[in-house]
Amino acid sequence: MATKNVNYNEEKGLYYKVLFGLLLLTAVTFIQPHLFLAGSSFVPQMIIAVIKAYLIVIYYMHLKGEKLIISMVWFTLFLVTVFFIIIIGIDVANFQFGAESYITAPTAHH
Amino acid sequence: MSHEYVPEIATDRDGNEHVVQGWQDDFYGGKLGFWLFMFTEVMMFGAMFLTLAYYNALHPQDFIEASAGLNRWLGGFNTVILLISALTMGLGLLKMRSGDVKGAKLMIIATIILAIIFLGVKAVEWTHEYEHGIFLGLPAMQGGHEDSMPFGKILFFGMYFTMTGLHGFHIIIGIGLMIWLLKRMNAGKVTPEHHILHWNIALYWDIVHLIWVFVFPYYYMIGAGVSVATGGHHGH
Numbered sequence: 001m002a003t004k005n006v007n008y009n010e011e012k013g014l015y016y017k018v019l020f021g022l023l024l025l026t027a028v029t030f031i032q033p034h035l036f037l038a039g040s041s042f043v044p045q046m047i048i049a050v051i052k053a054y055l056i057v058i059y060y061m062h063l064k065g066e067k068l069i070i071s072m073v074w075f076t077l078f079l080v081t082v083f084f085i086i087i088i089g090i091d092v093a094n095f096q097f098g099a100e101s102y103i104t105a106p107t108a109h110h
Numbered sequence: 111m112s113h114e115y116v117p118e119i120a121t122d123r124d125g126n127e128h129v130v131q132g133w134q135d136d137f138y139g140g141k142l143g144f145w146l147f148m149f150t151e152v153m154m155f156g157a158m159f160l161t162l163a164y165y166n167a168l169h170p171q172d173f174i175e176a177s178a179g180l181n182r183w184l185g186g187f188n189t190v191i192l193l194i195s196a197l198t199m200g201l202g203l204l205k206m207r208s209g210d211v212k213g214a215k216l217m218i219i220a221t222i223i224l225a226i227i228f229l230g231v232k233a234v235e236w237t238h239e240y241e242h243g244i245f246l247g248l249p250a251m252q253g254g255h256e257d258s259m260p261f262g263k264i265l266f267f268g269m270y271f272t273m274t275g276l277h278g279f280h281i282i283i284g285i286g287l288m289i290w291l292l293k294r295m296n297a298g299k300v301t302p303e304h305h306i307l308h309w310n311i312a313l314y315w316d317i318v319h320l321i322w323v324f325v326f327p328y329y330y331m332i333g334a335g336v337s338v339a340t341g342g343h344h345g346h
Contacts, residue, residue, distance in 0.1 A: 008208035033334035041335045045327035092167045
């Protein structure tokens with residue numbers, strides 16, 4: 001059976017609040033290079049993106065209170081972190097195939 | 111009535127008849143299945159982001175300079191367009207759940223219009239880049255060519271066209287899904303009591319938005335500090 005009916009006027013406020021938060025964060029992405037950490041925008045930009053993603057997932061994708069799906073999300077993030085970021089990160093830090101690589105310039109052997 | 115359930119009967123070897131359990135109204139199962147599909151989407155784009163990060167680690171300076179050359183205002187405009195489309199899609203679902211089918215249809219039509227605007231802006235961006243000689247297959251993006259860009263920039267723009275192209279393809283599929291949803295609503299097959307299709311297409315639109323939330327800063331903003339430091343926008 002579908003979810004129980006809702007009252008549109010009671011619930012729409014939340015959607016507008018989340019929209020306001022997302023617009024504010026988008027504005028922050030634009031003023032960040034002018035305000036702080038101008039030389040290394042990567043980390044602050046990604047932190048802002050994660051906060052925006054959290055708002056979208058919890059409120060727009062209705063994950064608030066969905067314990068099973070939230071635990072699946074955390075488990076997936078854990079797998080990605082361990083196998084993709086940490087293990088491959090070690091590989092990147094010790095890159096040793098410059099001579100036969102297609103992802104580094106042919107002349108710039110590491 | 112389109113949703114009238116006709117039970118299926120199975121007969122065991124002793125000739126006894128049993129009603130087969132039907133799962134047509136399993137709302138939670140439908141939602142869970144769609145979440146599993148969305149995890150596969152995250153894995154596909156996640157692998158691309160991983161590749162991007164790998165290339166970025168090998169060519170940090172090229173990536174920052176290439177990013178500084180993208181048009182941040184068009185990218186930002188599209189970010190806001192998608193953001194508002196996520197709102198219209200969400201409000202459409204809310205209207206459906208509260209029984210206002212006509213209002214839900216209007217919200218879906220608004221979302222389709224916003225999606226078309228997004229694609230139009232993307233087309234303008236790609237056209238500008240093509241006119242500046244930056245596109246898949248052009249000499250600037252072929253390693254070893256006398257007109258080729260620095261190697262890291264070739265990788266950056268290669269991934270840029272691949273990922274924004276795949277994302278744009280998802281937008282096109284989303285428009286198709288929304289048109290299909292409207293047809294199902296007109297046929298009376300998606301109703302306030304049976305709206306799992308609407309729910310899942312709204313989820314699809316949110317995942318498309320979510321992917322853009324990471325695509326935008328990684329491509330358009332990581333080089334923003336360079337433009338600020340040198341006092342202007344870098345051209346191609």
